[in-house]
Amino acid sequence: MPTDRTPLTTVARAFEILSILWELDGAGPSEIASRLDLPDSTVYDYLRSLNDTRYVSRDDGEYHLSSYFITIGGKMKYRNRLYQVSKPEMKQVVSETDELVGLTVESDGRALVYHQEEGRQALNLGTYSGATTPLHTVATGKAILAYLPEERIDEIIEQRGLEKRTDQTITDPEVLKQELEQVREDGYAIDWDEQVIGMGMAAVPIIIDEEILGSFGIVVPTGRIRDSTYQEEIVQKLQEMTNKVTINYQYGD
Amino acid sequence: MPTDRTPLTTVARAFEILSILWELDGAGPSEIASRLDLPDSTVYDYLRSLNDTRYVSRDDGEYHLSSYFITIGGKMKYRNRLYQVSKPEMKQVVSETDELVGLTVESDGRALVYHQEEGRQALNLGTYSGATTPLHTVATGKAILAYLPEERIDEIIEQRGLEKRTDQTITDPEVLKQELEQVREDGYAIDWDEQVIGMGMAAVPIIIDEEILGSFGIVVPTGRIRDSTYQEEIVQKLQEMTNKVTINYQYGD
DNA sequence: CAGATGTATCCGGAAAGACCGGAATATTCA
DNA sequence: TGAATATTCCGGTCTTTCCGGATACATCTG
16 A cells, blocks of 8 residues: 655645745745744745746745746647637637627636637626636536536535525535536526626536536626526527537647 | 855756646656656656645646646736736727737746737737747837846846847847837837738837836737838827826826 | 844754655556 | 556655854834
8 A cells, every 4th residue: 555655845835835925926034934834044945946946036025926927827828729729719709799708617626717708898897817716606617517527526515615605606515416417408507696796607518528628608797698588699609619619629730 | 255055956856847847748757857867756756746736737647737827827917907907908909900919028038928909800920928039029029128227138138149030130239229229219119020020010118117017019910010100000009008007007096 | 323123144054854776566559 | 468668656865955043134213
C-alpha cells in the first residue's frame, strides 16, 4: 500500500503564498507571515524567490501577481480548440439576438465562464470570462452537471455544497437531481433568478464522444425568459449553434 | 554590501517546471526530467506537489496547467481599474468605427494586449487579449515606449533586442529613438506592415500623473491607414477616448 | 526633528526535508 | 505476450530551507 506522501513543503508554501498574494491583491512579508504563522524572514525568502520568476513582481513596495497571468490565461484560452470553434458561432448568435452569449466549462467543481460575447445592449450583471459560480445556481452549470457521471455529481455536492444565492436557488440534492433528470430529457436547462435576481438564462450541453465539454448559454432579463415563445426561439438557436460547433470540433481542419 | 542571495532552489524549480508544462502544453516526469537534467523521481516529486495545488492538474496521464489560470487571468483583468474604465469607451468606439480596438500595456518589456473589442468585420490577424509582441513592432508599443524613462527604453532594447518581423520593422536603435521623439511630438504613433503585412494601426498613450499606463490602438488594413483623412479621423477618436478614460480613471466613482 | 514603532532585508548555523538511486508498478507498442 | 518505456514508490544522505537575531529602511508622532 503506497503511503500517501506529503507534497514538498516548499512547493506547497510557494503556491500558498501565491494564492494569498492573489487574494490580497498584493502584500509584503509581514502580512503574509502572520497569516501563515511563519517568521517574516522565511516569507521574505519566498517572496524574493517568487519575484525572480515571471509570475510575481514587486511594485510600490508590495509583491503582486504579475500580468503574466493575463498572458497565460489569454493564450490558454486562445489555443483551446473548443474556444476556437465556438467563438465565430457565438458572434453569429450575438449578431442575431443581441443578447449575452457564453461558453461555460466545469473547473474544479464550479462553473467557469470560459468566453463570452456581448451584444450591444446585452444584460451584463457581472459575468465575464474568468468568472466562476456554483454549478447548481445557473443553467449553464446545470447543463453540464446533468451529463457528468453520477459519482462526480455527488462528489461536487459533497465538496461544494448547494450554496443559496437567491430564493430561487435549489438547495436540496434530491430536487437538484430531479431537475438534472429533466434537463437530460429536454436537452437544455433554464433558470431565472437563481443566481442573480432579474437575470435568467437558457443553456445547452456540448457533448462530444459521450463526454461533456461544457455548455452554451444565453443570458436574458428574467421577464423575457419567462415568455415561452422567446424561450423556444433561444433554445433553438443554442441547439443549432451546438450542432455546428460539435461538427466543426470533430471534423474541422 | 548585501551578498546577492540565490532564490530558494525548490521554488525556482517549481516555477521552471510550471513554465515547461505551459510551453509543452502538458507533460510527464521523464520529459521534464530530461530537459532539466534531473532524475525522474525528483521531477515526479514536484509534479505530485504541483498537482496538489489548484494551478496544475492531471488529465490523460499528463500534468497540465489547470483552467485556474483562466480564472485568475480573467479576474485580474476584471478588477483592473484601467480596464473597467476603458471597456465602455472601447465598445463605444467599436460601435462607431466597426474596427478592432485594443488596450495595450507593457509587460516584462513586451507589448501585452490587455483587452480588445472587435467590430463585426474587424481585421483580426491573430491578436487577442493575452497576446504579446515586441514593443517596437507595433504602434501601441511605440506609444508606450515613447513615454518610458530613457534608461528603461535602453534596458528593454538591451534585453529584448529589436527583432525583425517584416521588412518595415525598425531594427536600428537610433532610428527607433527618432521615431519615439516623433511620437512624443505628435502625441500618437502609427505603423503599417511592421508587425504583420497588411495590418496597420494608430495608437495613443494613456498617461496619468506623468506615468504611462498603456495605450489605445485601432487596427485597420494597411490600405485604409495610409489614407491620411481616415488616419486623422481615427487618431481623433483615440484621443477623445483617452481623454474620457483619463478623467474617469482619476475622478470616476 | 528625534525618537519610537513597524516593516523589510540580511546573515549564518541548526534542523528539516529535498534529492535521488534503485526497485516496483503501470503503460505502451510491436 | 513480452520487451521497452514511463511512472510511481521508498528511505537514507546531505543539501537547503528555516528562522532568531541584527541591521537597514520607512512611517508616524509629539
